[in-house]
Amino acid sequence: MSLVGGVVVTHGQLANELVSAAEMIVGEIHHITAVSIGWHDDVEVAREAVAQAISRVSSDKGVLLLTDMFGGTPTNIAVTFLDNKDIGPIEVVTGVNLPMIIKLSAQSADDTLADVARRVRDQGQKNIYLASDLLSSGKN
Template structure:
């Protein structure tokens, strides 16, 4: 399947900046170009850049333009090119980061620019939120009822869509890239420490993507849920563990995890860091070995688009570094 090409068009460096932000969260993307209008340039300059960007795509029949401002020069030049291709191409203005991330995720399953454009609009709007919450417009009763229904327990067993070890827990890469890839109905943070921290618990719940309910539970509670999931039956869960030790307790307690995604483990005193995102103590290495003995496999990736790393090789390097410290 040829992916829909995406062009980000803006006044100034905005398009370049949001392209970089999208890559940090969702990973590097093919067939995506940023086109900017510099203060010293005019309409013909950005038109030439747009044509060059389009020509670089594998699929020039399906192009989605995400533009900063309706009626501005970038939009007007996009619109001029669009007129001859409006049966295939699409333009969405008001570019923001949630819109871009949703577009990236949508390209995995949607083959037309029109379909993606219609799909990402609601996410772009939902990305605009206010604190204090009382300033936020009230949700329409119909939409609220639909969201409540989508999160209601259904008969059947809970599906474990992804289990991830990430010391940052629910953050941008999880809330966007992994949520779009897995499509969970629930995100469950499994941590004794976080469950005791009211502030962190509230922040995690507020960080949940639209339409997905977030929970924070102690490890023992997760074990009970796994054994009797009547309150979560029929749901698809994304589990987040702060440490491999919490994941081991959950697995040995009966949470049926066959694979764990290893995303991020922060550095602290007594740990070594064999790569940019993973730091290990001797206890961490021993814990992963115990998980492997329990039949758990490991998927080392920050985001879905990354290639899978080999945890054995990474831990071997970490072990050598720890041995050198002795």
């Protein structure tokens, strides 16, 4: 069964911890891996780490790169893979959170990279709430 691969790329250890937390919830996830970029890491070394991670989870369906913040080094590195014909289809979604990784882990073998990317993005947006609004909405 071929699934869209996933690479979570973030500042610090956030990527490792997000994938670890997702695995606590859904069990081991073989098609998703993490790359954590340290404050003092060389950009070319970090880019090579992302390239190696892509090759570990790559499938004929492509790889979705999830990054922590638009405009940050992890995203700037990730977008350099968008037009790389040597590694296959790539998409990048920024603003990664735990619900996004769980959604990526639960894809169907029939899903395309574009389908998965949109669903993962939508899941991330859908799971951001202001808790006080939720609690006060039932008091009217």
